[in-house]
Amino acid sequence: MIIHGFTLGILHQVVGWLLYPVIAALGLALLLTLWELGTALAERSLTLARLRRGEVAHFEGYAQRRLERADLLARSGPILGLMGTLIPLGPGLSALGSGNLDILATALTVAFDTTVIGLLVGLLAYLIGRVRRRWYEETWRAMTVIADGV
Template sequence: MIIQGTETLSSFIHIVSESLLTPVMILIVVGLIVVILCIGGLINERISRKTISSEELESLVRDVSFSQSHSEIEKLIEESNLFDFQKNVLVKIANNYDIGSEARKALASELISAEETKLIKSTNKTDVLVRVGPILGLLGTLIPLGPGLAALGSGDIVTLAEALTVAFDTTVTGLVIGALAYLVSKFKKQWYESDLIVLETIAEAELETLNRK
């Protein structure tokens, strides 16, 4: 009775395992397409990026620090080479010149935090692929090995060869997906971290200037 129950469970798991091969292969193909599109987006973003130089940053911080009014700060920000999201945050801070210094500081912190969250979300897709890609590759490796080993036992070399081909192909593709996704996430996070540092630096100078008014 116990043996029959074990055989039933084993047969059920075997059926489930084999039925997962096609969905896994479909997900691998989808993951590969997604990561290729992400690479295209990364290249496009790299070409279009015009980051502010250290000299420009120093000059802007000094100009903001010696500004005489919030409107002058706003004009300096708008005319700078900052990204639009950086300008939006800094202009909002300048426009709230009439509230208390602590409230303005809290607002600045919240605005910067909100932008940081948006930037982090933009890398969620590739962050997921970094982990999921190799997992799908591993599943694509293990699932066909069952039938392949069974075929080996019966002397069916052709079926074994086909199973091993699928196993190796899915493993390689899954690892490629993970590696490419990792590179995309790494570059984007480096860029965004630098952008946030620039934003925080100018925001600090802006807050100090507004606090003196």
């Protein structure tokens, strides 16, 4: 029974240590998503027109890297948001049991804020990925028309 309690204490401590790295990763994911949004807008107005005249092999690798980044952000944002939701709920519910509503309120605020940010990252990255896929398909078709005509 002592090992069981000791193990749960260690597990709880490790999970508690994860909160700040998760919040930092969520902030980084939000910044990367905003960066990708700006990159996508610049790409639409400048880069894709130049790429249409380039090599097909170069474009394929370029498009794959860009789409992988958007897909990674679309999946990791909600995961980080969920982690940021669940981690503070343990201490929050524990505080509720002891009647400390201030700790519970703080834990719930962190939980809801990280959920919203995670979902925002996921939504924006998903939209960026979908729009980019359409742009890349249009560019690919134009490149193959040019390549077939030459």
